[in-house]
Amino acid sequence: MSMVINTNMGAINAQRILDGTSREQTTSMERLTSGLRINKAADDAAGLAVVTGMKTQSIGTQMAIRNGNDSIGMIQTLDGATEEVVNMLQRMRELTIQSMNGTYNMDNRGQMQSEFTQLQKEIQRVADTTKFNGMNIMNASTFGSGVVSATFANTSAGAISIAASVSAAFRAHVGWEGGSANRIAVPLMNFSTLSAINAAIGIGNSAISTFGSAIAKASVALSVIDTGLSVIKNMRANWGALQNRLEYTVANLQNVDENINASRSRIEDTDFAKESANLARTQVLQQAGMSMLSQANQDAQQVMTLLR
Template sequence: MAMGINTNMGAINANRILDQTSRAQENTMERLTSGLRINRSADDAAGLAAVTGMKTQTIGTDMAVRNANDGIGFIQTVDGATDEVTNMMQRMRELGVQSMNGTYNNDNRQQMQVEFRQLQLEIDRVADTTKFNGMNVMTSATQAGQSFAMLSAGKVGAAANSGFVAQQGKASSMQMQVGWETDTDWGKASVNTVGVALMDFKTLSARSDAVKLLDGVSATFAANVSTARAAVAAIDNGLSAIKTMRSHWGAVQNRLESTVANLQNVNENIEGARSRIEDADFAKESAELARTQVLQQAGQSMLSQANQQSQQVLSLLR
């Protein structure tokens, strides 16, 4: 074997391999420090592209879950207020039935009318003051950037199929964004939104000034009974509209709860898939770190030995 001193091939080879080992060790330490297998696009270009898309979806689904839960809170707010309106209307109907009885005189009916009128005023007040995030939920009065439309009470009930069901799919109704993607045309059926039809409680005929129990203090018994019957009929129409709307709200709330459960399931599985691509396997990386540390020590020792070989040439010159 030829012996030279100008070019130490053993040292060059040992240095090259030692450099490779050092880079591998740096990558392993970076992964163990960050907890990520992919820290830059060069680590896995295709994997990084897939992970970016998955992160977009999981961030979107997280917000969609919040949106759906906000929608549930919205429905519970309006439904809770409606329950109290229903109780007041049931009392108004009770007074109407009582007023039709022949055992009461006009003075008694006047006393019933006082309570009846107070309940009408309270229904108006509840409709005006019940809000969610500063927006009216029981009257069409625009406030705080509110843009959704409401059905009048007359379009709910018997005409449900052409009333609140149709309103649910319109862009002008309350729309809950429960998908992580967007729809290009809000005028068409959406797969990422859930519509909620709302009713303007100010349009209930039962709270109108014209609806009362007493035709007049000096009116005949027959006239007063006829007035009370008309009031009961108006209240029945209002209760019919309310029960239809509450049934709709209950169905939508159950739908939103199923939406939340599905979104959470999708999010969990997407996160698992992303983790398998992006996250570092600590068992594997720890083993790799131990391997590179041993190789680095061996490489340094061999580089030292290669540098010592040139000293053997001196023995030939003695």
Template sequence: MAMGINTNMGAINANRILDQTSRAQETTMERLTSGLRINRSADDAAGLAVTTGMKTQTIGTEMAIRNANDGIGLVQTVDGASEEVTNMMQRMRELGIQSMNGTYNNDNRQQMQVEFRQLQLEIDRVADTTKFNGMSVMTTVSANGFAMLSAGAVNQAAASGFVVQQGLASGLQLQVGWETDTDWGKASVNTIGVALMDFKTLSARSETVKLLAGVSASFAANVSVARGAVAIIDAGLSAMKTMRSHWGAVQNRLDYTVSNLQNVNENIEGARARIEDADFAKESAELARTQVLQQAGQTMLSQANQQSQQVLSLLQ
């Protein structure tokens, strides 16, 4: 074997391998530091593309879960207020039945009318003040941005044998999917519509609905007025029970929606982790291996550099 000093092949080879070992060690340390197997596209181009799509889905799914839970909160708010309105209408109906009894004089009926009117005003007040996130949910307000059903429309739907559906295409829609719909509000697979009723359309709250025609009116006239009031209240109660049934069904549906979204999110996160996350056991072993190789490579590089010194012995 020829001996030369201008080109030290042993040192070149040792330096090349030592450089490869250093790069492998840097990659391993980066993975152990970040906890990720893929820190840049060069690590795994296809894997990065897959995990980016999965991350998009999980972020969207997590937001959809929050949306659905917010929807449950809105439905509970409306239903809770509706229960109080129902209780007030039941009391109004009770006063109507009482006022039709012949044992009460017109002065007594006038006293019943005072409470009857106060309940009507309270129904109006509840409709005006019940809000969710600052939005009126019991009466139509232009600022809401969504339409509501009238009490009459609710009763017509119930009378024709149809359950109140998801309301209007322009009504309240809950975004419970991580994707968008090209046809918003129609045959949607990512939104759930919630039908809301405008409580100001309840005829029972109108000032024209009374328990008596007047203090000086005849018994028959006052009974007729009270009977008409009870009939109007019955129509309002019918709309209320139909709407509350719808809200209960929607709330149960949203519970299942949240459960399904959580299950999907969990499985997608697991799949993403298997592709993107670092295996600490494997990377720790790789770090130990590269550290030993680096030390050995440095030693061999030193030895290769010393070989050139052996040429001097030939010149002595």
């Protein structure tokens, strides 16, 4: 091997290897500091593209989960208010049955009518004031044609399906993408159209003078109330089914999001065991490289022994 001074190949080789070791050490420190294996596109170009798509889906899925839970909250609000309407209708029915008994005089029936009327007014007030996030959910003022009238015909399966299909209907968006497949329609009911809260329906007033007339009037009221209870029963069953559906939807979205993030983590996140071992390795190599560079620089001095 020739001995030269101008070109120190040993030092050049040591510098090249030290440079590579320093880059590896810097990368390991960057990954250990950030917790990410991919900190820039150059770290893993294809992996970055995959991770970006997964993040997009995960963020959208998490919002869809919130949408689903918010929609469940809206249905629960609606169902809770409807429960109170049912309780009031049951009390109105109870008063109607009571007024049919011959042991009560016309004044007694007038007193029953007073409570009956107050319950009618309260059902109307509940229908007008029950809102979710400022939107009326018990009348047609917010969702228009997506709200059905309180009749048997309008609460059949076919009529509910038609009401749910109109553009004005309430829809829960439960997907991370757009499109109708990611929306669940929730048809509502206009409680203001319940015949049971019509002011003309009653169980007794001063205009009634005979027991037979009182019985006839109470019988009409009883029929109207029973119809209202049946209509509400159909709608509540539909809302309950939709709430159960939304709960399954949310559970599925949570499962999808969990597995997407597990896959993303395997691509993007730092394996601390691997990187800490790599950092220790590069630190030792760097120290050894510095020692060899120093040794290579000293080798050139041996030429001086030939010139003595």
